Amino acid sequence: MLQDCEQAGIRIEVVGSAADGKSALNLLNNCEADLLITDVRMPGMDGLQLLEKARMRYPDMQTVILSGYDDFAYVQQALRLGAADYLLKPIQKQEFTAMLSRLLELRTKEKKETFLGWPEFNVLDGFKAVIAADPDNLDNARAREFGDEQTVAWILRKASMELLEETEGVYFLGEQNKPDPCNILYGLIASSSEAASQQARRFADRLSAFWTGKMRLPISFGISRPFLKEQAEGTPYREALTALLARLPHGSGVYFADPGPNAALSSRTESDPLQQIRASLDVRDYDRVSDTVLGIARRGMETMSPAETVQTLEKIIFTLHHWALAAAPGRIQANGHQTADFAARLLWSRSTGDLLQAVEQWMHDFFLLIDPDQQEGQIMSRAKKYIRDHLQEPITLEQLGKITFTSKSYLSRLFRKRTGQTFIEYLTDIRMEKAKKLLAEPGIKIYEVAEQLGYQDWKHFSRTFKDRTGYGPAEYRSKLQINDSE
Numbered sequence: 001m002l003q004d005c006e007q008a009g010i011r012i013e014v015v016g017s018a019a020d021g022k023s024a025l026n027l028l029n030n031c032e033a034d035l036l037i038t039d040v041r042m043p044g045m046d047g048l049q050l051l052e053k054a055r056m057r058y059p060d061m062q063t064v065i066l067s068g069y070d071d072f073a074y075v076q077q078a079l080r081l082g083a084a085d086y087l088l089k090p091i092q093k094q095e096f097t098a099m100l101s102r103l104l105e106l107r108t109k110e111k112k113e114t115f116l117g118w119p120e121f122n123v124l125d126g127f128k129a130v131i132a133a134d135p136d137n138l139d140n141a142r143a144r145e146f147g148d149e150q151t152v153a154w155i156l157r158k159a160s161m162e163l164l165e166e167t168e169g170v171y172f173l174g175e176q177n178k179p180d181p182c183n184i185l186y187g188l189i190a191s192s193s194e195a196a197s198q199q200a201r202r203f204a205d206r207l208s209a210f211w212t213g214k215m216r217l218p219i220s221f222g223i224s225r226p227f228l229k230e231q232a233e234g235t236p237y238r239e240a241l242t243a244l245l246a247r248l249p250h251g252s253g254v255y256f257a258d259p260g261p262n263a264a265l266s267s268r269t270e271s272d273p274l275q276q277i278r279a280s281l282d283v284r285d286y287d288r289v290s291d292t293v294l295g296i297a298r299r300g301m302e303t304m305s306p307a308e309t310v311q312t313l314e315k316i317i318f319t320l321h322h323w324a325l326a327a328a329p330g331r332i333q334a335n336g337h338q339t340a341d342f343a344a345r346l347l348w349s350r351s352t353g354d355l356l357q358a359v360e361q362w363m364h365d366f367f368l369l370i371d372p373d374q375q376e377g378q379i380m381s382r383a384k385k386y387i388r389d390h391l392q393e394p395i396t397l398e399q400l401g402k403i404t405f406t407s408k409s410y411l412s413r414l415f416r417k418r419t420g421q422t423f424i425e426y427l428t429d430i431r432m433e434k435a436k437k438l439l440a441e442p443g444i445k446i447y448e449v450a451e452q453l454g455y456q457d458w459k460h461f462s463r464t465f466k467d468r469t470g471y472g473p474a475e476y477r478s479k480l481q482i483n484d485s486e
Contacts, residue, residue: 010100021045025053033061035103040067040078048077055082055154062103066091114164116171121187127196127226130173130236131186131204132244133160135211136218136252136350138182143217152217153181159210160184163203170203179345185237196226197256204254218252220244225257241347245306248352274319281323284371287378289320290363297359301352310346313359317342324370364405379404380418383411387427391434392452397423432468435461439477446473 015031018024020042028036036054040047051063065078068089078086085099121128135156138149157172164170169189178185188203190196204221211219222244224236239257246255273292280288293316300309342362349355368376383400397408400423404411415423431453438449450461466472471479 010097010104012100012104019043021047021050024050028054028058028061033058035100036061036063038063038065040065048081051078051081051083064099064103114161114172115174116187117174121171121173122230124189126169126189126191127193127228128236129188129190129196129200129226130224130240131170131188131200132222132237132240132348133184133186133204133207134180134220134244134348134350135182136220136247138217138350149181155215156182156184156211160186160207163207163210167199167203167206169199179341179348183348185240190226193226193228197223201254208254212252220247220252221254222246223254223256238347241344242307242310245310245347245349248301248306248349248355274316277316277319278323281320286363286367286371290360290367293363294356294359297356301355306349306355309355310343313346314343317362320366324366361405376414376418379406379411380414383415387430391431392454394454395427428464428468432465435465435473436469436476439473440480449473 012035015033016027018027021038022045024036024038025045036051038047038050042050045053047065047067051065054061054063062084063082064085064087065083066087066089084103087095087099133156135143135152137143138152143152160172164172164186171187173185173187186203188196188200190199200223204223208219208221211217222240222242224239224243227236243255243257247253273296276292277289280286280292293313296316297309297313300312304312342358345358345362346355349358368379382404386400386403387395397411400406401408401411406414412423415421415426419426421429435449435453438444438452439446446462447458450456450458453461455461455464462473465476469476
């Protein structure tokens with residue numbers, strides 16, 4: 001087939017192939033593909049299931065289904081799932097090359113008409129503006145009705161695409177530091193500064209009307225100041241995202257960048273904490289550093305604008321980064337710990353909670369990189385404390401991962417490394433030690449002990465206790481000469 005394409009003058013590059021749908025999906029996660037061609041019948045995940053998942057994750061990728069079955073139901077389902085074409089086996093050479101040629105032409109046209117990189121956008125004639133759009137809350141029942149964030153992002157991009165086709169001078173802008181698939185940037189061209197602001201407002205209002213009306217989800221927009229001459233890439237992006245931060249205190253809306261020059265750090269910014277941070281770094285007191293930075297972030301959100309708070313945090317992170325270059329240059333340089341990614345996550349924050357979580361996550365990752373052994377100990381201390389404080393509740397590795405900012409698999413390995421036990425073994429031992437103390441207290445029933453340790457079935461608790469101690473709870477109490485009945 002590749003030779004046929006070359007002979008037809010179609011230049012394509014195969015970035016990967018897979019024997020089944022699951023392998024193909026994993027492959028797509030690790031490469032950039034413009035086109036997916038898949039058979040319907042495959043072991044495990046079939047072609048239609050792969051198509052559905054791939055379209056959710058990669059809405060801009062074109063897909064083609066191959067099948068030996070002339071079944072209209074298959075065709076209908078494939079097209080409903082967004083397939084660009086459906087070819088029947090055996091596939092004819094001319095049919096295949098014609099399909100590729102048509103899709104390539106369509107792809108080129110779409111990219112030319114609606115997608116621009118910053119260099120192409122920056123040199124266009126006219127007054128330009130950058131628009132940042134982002135749903136305000138995806139952690140609610142309405143958002144979950146649509147599935148995961150990839151699905152919501154696909155719907156948003158689809159609605160944007162339709163609006164772009166009706167609106168002259170507005171494009172999708174490519175930009176790397178977007179922490180969420182729903183973060184979208186647009187570039188706008190107009191004949192004057194006033195027209196650029198007005199058109200940006202109309203575009204935002206129309207997209208907002210669709211999103212809040214049909215999707216019933218809140219969305220906000222940040223719009224940069226119009227500019228005529230070429231600008232450094234970060235400046236208009238920064239203005240649009242800084243404007244978007246206004247949604248944190250004010251709620252959903254369309255926000256324009258401050259017409260004045262970018263403000264310097266506010267006079268309300270604390271100076272002493274930087275000295276405290278440096279002093280804590282000198283003695284490797286990373287917990288105190290994290291507490292200090294989080295305290296600055298919390299107070300900043302209460303006493304300063306979100307934009308000023310982000311500026312303050314960026315200055316602190318810059319200080320930490322430079323300290324790390326001296327303290328652990330090999331680790332920092334080898335891992336490329338990028339403050340730009342952190343700044344992007346702050347600027348795209350959907351709430352004060354999101355912003356604070358981003359700070360805490362960055363601090364955790366940073367110190368884990370700088371001093372893995374010490375940070376591992378702190379992770380375990382935090383996990384063990386959570387276990388001790390929540391013995392009466394179901395406890396999972398997923399829960400511990402959220403409060404320690406680690407993955408389930410990493411935490412599982414860490415428990416084995418630090419305790420010599422699996423997580424379940426460690427949790428059970430802690431519960432049984434607590435059970436011994438509770439059973440030694442007169443007046444408390446065995447089923448009450450079970451409930452206080454997170455067991456819904458006291459018989460299950462009794463079996464576990466006997467497996468660990470060699471005695472049932474009642475036998476253990478008799479041994480202690482405590483005669484309370486169940």
